Amino acid sequence: MLEEISIGLDIGGTNIELAWIKKDATILRKLNFKTNIFNTAKIFVDQIGDIILTENKNFSEYKILGLGIGAPNGNFYTGTIENAANLTWKGIIPLQKMFAEKLNITVKLTNDANAAAYAEMIYGDAQKMKNFAVITLGTGLGSGIVVNGAMLYGATGFAGEFGHTIAVNKGRLCGCGKKGCLETYASATGIVKTISDMLLHSTETSSLRGFNKISSKTIFFAAQNNDTIALQALEFTGEILGKSLADFIALFSPEAIFITGGLAKAHTFLIPAIEKSMNNNLLEIFKGTVKILPSKLIHKNAGLLGAAALVLN
């Protein structure tokens, strides 16, 4: 019997990754593209489709189960990308159908946070867990929530918008139009805003004053060098996220919550702050029942692995 593999396609606002992946997460072949070279979704499907068809010939000793796609605003139910703010392809794009017609194989699609949760379930530390969540702290805050061993999609396919629950009453204006959404604080963008505010209202010496453009990476390095502003910003971010997680746990009672994404690389600073604030706000019955963990896949291709996992049996 041929060994089974799947193809993962991870579509981001800046980069696109395409890979042929074994069930043990071994990446047999990986290709990278810039998202902006594909002007339309049709051009994208045509060109990436041709590349897949050509590359597939190199994997004739395997059985290819299908193509799994992770994409911003991807809807598992409909197989479409719907009005993704970070993509130039506007409107509702039936990407699953377009690839299925081009390739004539099984194609499945979900959003990037759900793909990260699939990766955690299949390749990461959630393999034996029935109830857990993955929180991606990137440009925004995404969440993939697993309940009774299955991904939570809800009635619309869009469940799991934890980033758009209100963390601060009348707080920061969010891209979604609401105020105080969790992701305006707990994300790479959120912490950069926190740092800017802190630098503006403080006379504290900070290595971060020297940067034109602050990123979660520079904040992490500054924190490692005991920069007070960086440490305070991480503490503040953890405090907000921990408080929201206390409410999240009251609803879902997960076994573990994994954090991943660019900002989560600072987990040694973030997790203690999250846990402190979470425990201060947690109902007694949930105390000691939830682990906050850094995703082991954080430096791997979690989005790509999760996309590929979509078509695994």
Next chain:
Amino acid sequence: MLEEISIGLDIGGTNIELAWIKKDATILRKLNFKTNIFNTAKIFVDQIGDIILTENKNFSEYKILGLGIGAPNGNFYTGTIENAANLTWKGIIPLQKMFAEKLNITVKLTNDANAAAYAEMIYGDAQKMKNFAVITLGTGLGSGIVVNGAMLYGATGFAGEFGHTIAVNKGRLCGCGKKGCLETYASATGIVKTISDMLLHSTETSSLRGFNKISSKTIFFAAQNNDTIALQALEFTGEILGKSLADFIALFSPEAIFITGGLAKAHTFLIPAIEKSMNNNLLEIFKGTVKILPSKLIHKNAGLLGAAALVLN
């Protein structure tokens, strides 16, 4: 083949109901007890158990599938009642095991809000729904959440504590020790507190000033008679609940949310206020996707029916 029936036992802080129920929700026999006549759980199981054994003889033409129990702080996983604030039986009580040993039949147990959700799923308007929630507005606020067609229990069995998510930052002190929990506003107890505050800080004429003890029933009657304070209090309660529901929907994306319990009898006033506030706080992608409905079972024995439904196949 014998027709299948089940026994439902609904344990409340004040009243206990016991009934033999057909699959079409017909109640064949129903008995009522005051909770405080049973000093210990052991006495309760012995006496109710004896009554069940005696009564069962009248149902020999049916097949009795088992006993389903709804109880405050009931845990479906462990079959125990854990430190229920509204019961005099303290500690962790293995009620499922005690009844199973006494009766030698299948016994299942869950909390009262989950029982109400089972009732909605089996006998109510959620029969074809895979993703919905039932919110019980009684002394507290309970929630039974159904995801992918199955009750959400989480890792601990205690998932669904929507009443203890924070609705108002640094708000009213809750019985749980936290501040601003949703149930301190959106419950019978919560609206009575709202009315008291309003009466104290207003010179408005109100029929509610005449009562020594205000209940959700008196508030409902006052609202029907256009009492300004009652109407404002219902509006305020709906506003708080609607805002919290917007966050709830961002996480779960349910098809419908049913409200039930004493305060929900005023649904003609509450639901418009809930919907207005919810829509003001809802992400675009969820607008128009969720129905807020009064439970049709509100005047029936939802808790009892749900308990009985626990042991249905």
